[in-house]
Amino acid sequence: MAVAxxxxxxxxxxxxxxxxxxxxxYCLLMQSLLVxxxxxxxxxxxxxxxxxxxxxxxxxGKTDVRPVINLKTPTNISISxxxxxxxxxxxxxxxxxxxxWVYLFWNIEGLSWDPVECGTDRISLPRKQLWRPDIVINExxxxxxxxxxxxxxxxxxxxxxxxxxxxxxxSCNMDIYTFPFDIQNCSFTFNSYKLxxxxxxxxxxxPVEDTLKNSLAAMRTKGEWELVAMFxxxxxxxxxxxxxxxDTLIYYIVLRRRPTMYVVNLLIPSCFLIAVDLxxxxxxxxxxxxxxxxxxxxxxxxVFLLLMNDLLPVTGNTLPLINVFFSLCLALMVxxxxxxxxxxxxxxxxxxxxxLPQWARVLFLNYLAKLVFLSKKCSDQNxxxxxxxxxxxxxxxxxxxxxxxxxxxxxxxxxxxxxxxxELLSIRxxxxxxxxxxxxxxxxxxxxxxxxxxxxxxxxIFLSVSFITIFIIWLxxxxxNA
Numbered sequence: 001m002a003v004a005x006x007x008x009x010x011x012x013x014x015x016x017x018x019x020x021x022x023x024x025x026y027c028l029l030m031q032s033l034l035v036x037x038x039x040x041x042x043x044x045x046x047x048x049x050x051x052x053x054x055x056x057x058x059x060x061g062k063t064d065v066r067p068v069i070n071l072k073t074p075t076n077i078s079i080s081x082x083x084x085x086x087x088x089x090x091x092x093x094x095x096x097x098x099x100x101w102v103y104l105f106w107n108i109e110g111l112s113w114d115p116v117e118c119g120t121d122r123i124s125l126p127r128k129q130l131w132r133p134d135i136v137i138n139e140x141x142x143x144x145x146x147x148x149x150x151x152x153x154x155x156x157x158x159x160x161x162x163x164x165x166x167x168x169x170x171s172c173n174m175d176i177y178t179f180p181f182d183i184q185n186c187s188f189t190f191n192s193y194k195l196x197x198x199x200x201x202x203x204x205x206x207p208v209e210d211t212l213k214n215s216l217a218a219m220r221t222k223g224e225w226e227l228v229a230m231f232x233x234x235x236x237x238x239x240x241x242x243x244x245x246x247d248t249l250i251y252y253i254v255l256r257r258r259p260t261m262y263v264v265n266l267l268i269p270s271c272f273l274i275a276v277d278l279x280x281x282x283x284x285x286x287x288x289x290x291x292x293x294x295x296x297x298x299x300x301x302x303v304f305l306l307l308m309n310d311l312l313p314v315t316g317n318t319l320p321l322i323n324v325f326f327s328l329c330l331a332l333m334v335x336x337x338x339x340x341x342x343x344x345x346x347x348x349x350x351x352x353x354x355x356l357p358q359w360a361r362v363l364f365l366n367y368l369a370k371l372v373f374l375s376k377k378c379s380d381q382n383x384x385x386x387x388x389x390x391x392x393x394x395x396x397x398x399x400x401x402x403x404x405x406x407x408x409x410x411x412x413x414x415x416x417x418x419x420x421x422x423e424l425l426s427i428r429x430x431x432x433x434x435x436x437x438x439x440x441x442x443x444x445x446x447x448x449x450x451x452x453x454x455x456x457x458x459x460x461i462f463l464s465v466s467f468i469t470i471f472i473i474w475l476x477x478x479x480x481n482a
Contacts, residue, residue: 040112046119054118055154059111060129066199067108067131074198077133078105079190079249080205083215084165086225089174089184089255091313095141096172096186096255103205104135104162111158124151132162133200138189139170176313178477179320180262183228184255191248198242202249208232211251224261229254266308266322271467273301274329277336278463281456285343286445294337301330325470332463339455346448356443364450365443372453 041054059067066075080103088097108130115121127150145167152162172186192200212230219227231252237245277297283290305326313320356365 041118043113043118046117048120048123051113051118051120051123054113055123055125059108063129063131065131066195067106067111069109072198073109074201075106075133076201076203077135078203078205079103079135080211081188081251082211082218083227083253084218085221086219086223086227086255087221089172089225089257091174091176091179094172094174096139096168096170096184096253098168098170098253099146099165100168100188101163101165102135104133104160105205106133106160108154108158108160111154113156115156118156121156122153124153126150127152127162130154130160134193134195135190135202136193137166137168137170138191139172139187140168141171142169144168175318176320177318178474179313179322180257180259180266181474181477182257183477184225184257186253186255188251188253189248190251191246195246196243197237197245197247200247202234202247204232204234204249208251224258225255226258227253228256262311262322266311267325269304270301270326270329273297273304274332274463277333278460280336281452281459285340285448285452286347291337291340291344294333294340298330298333298337301333305330321470321473328466328470332459336459339452339459343448343452346451347445356447360447361443364447368454369446369450372450372457374450374453 041051041058043050043054065071068075082101082103083098084101085099086097087099088095090097130152132152146165149164152160154160168188170186170188172184174182174184174186176182190202192202208230211232212227215227215230231254233250233252235248235250237247277294280290280293280297283293312323
């Protein structure tokens, strides 16, 4: 109507001087200035009710088609999330259980209103009344058990802001080789479930550093796992693949296990038990039943492993290094028991053996005995008895002098002493003969002591090298991924 009145008033002036087609052009220009663009909402009054009535007439119920003027135009959706809690990490099932809050932003083309005319610059609307993108997390493994939310915000520029909680039970490929000092890298892959890249384009709301900072500030769980880092990437899609591929955003979430519980409950007791087994070598095998003590220690360690079995992760792809640690401890205990059985057999059954072979006497009693600081000292029983016979002969009275013969014949006391001296000499010879007979058994006992000391040294060296190697692997992996 306004355009018609203006055309009549101005028509008289321009009809005489301008051609008719110029008059039509002026009329179209005036109409474009006076009429608002398509999609702009007019409110009868600056109230929420007036804005809601206008929105119902323009956008409510249009949930079947993307909110674009031209369907060839892709809808740009910006995505972000905040990690509120790490609920569980199940290594056996390879599942990462978490709670996140997802933020989605997109624009309704052609929708706008004047904040002054309508009384507000944004309004909350029921989620079911508007078109929403079908954004999913590819790693999802179970039903979302988070509480339902029913509203979203619409800005006066047509920008839609939707945020909703999601209880994410996602698959995660976990490597538990360095358990309990392991670091896991799980991912969240966001993409449209049905709309390809020609229809929906995804982008990041904020840098991933800000996402990590917000997640650390909002974290409500202080359990076994802690959030260490977060990375993100967007795979590139070639133009010819837009109709066959889905636009994707990938977030990588780096988690680190807090190992204190496992160190206290698993590693320290194992180290204590292996230390007790190590110091059991100080027990003399000929006086104490060392084998019974070691057998009791092995049974105790086996019961300990059975009780702590639930704390150990079990997967089919890799064997945790801590299982190697426990197997090594048990193997060393069994080896020490076998070594004790061997030593006791040598020392206690030496009386039934023959002479020690010459090569064994040279190798073990001469060389290895010095190496383990167990060289045998010469005792009175092992010394040459000829010296004692010589000394005994020197103790006899001098019989060369003719005057001494008369004394010996006439003195009964001296004769008695002579008789006692010969008897003592006979006893000494019998004792030396007895010790000479037991010399073979003594060599076997000494051989057992040398082997025991030698195997104890090898036990200490192997134990130290193995433990240091395992702990270096743990610490290097932990520091490298920290």
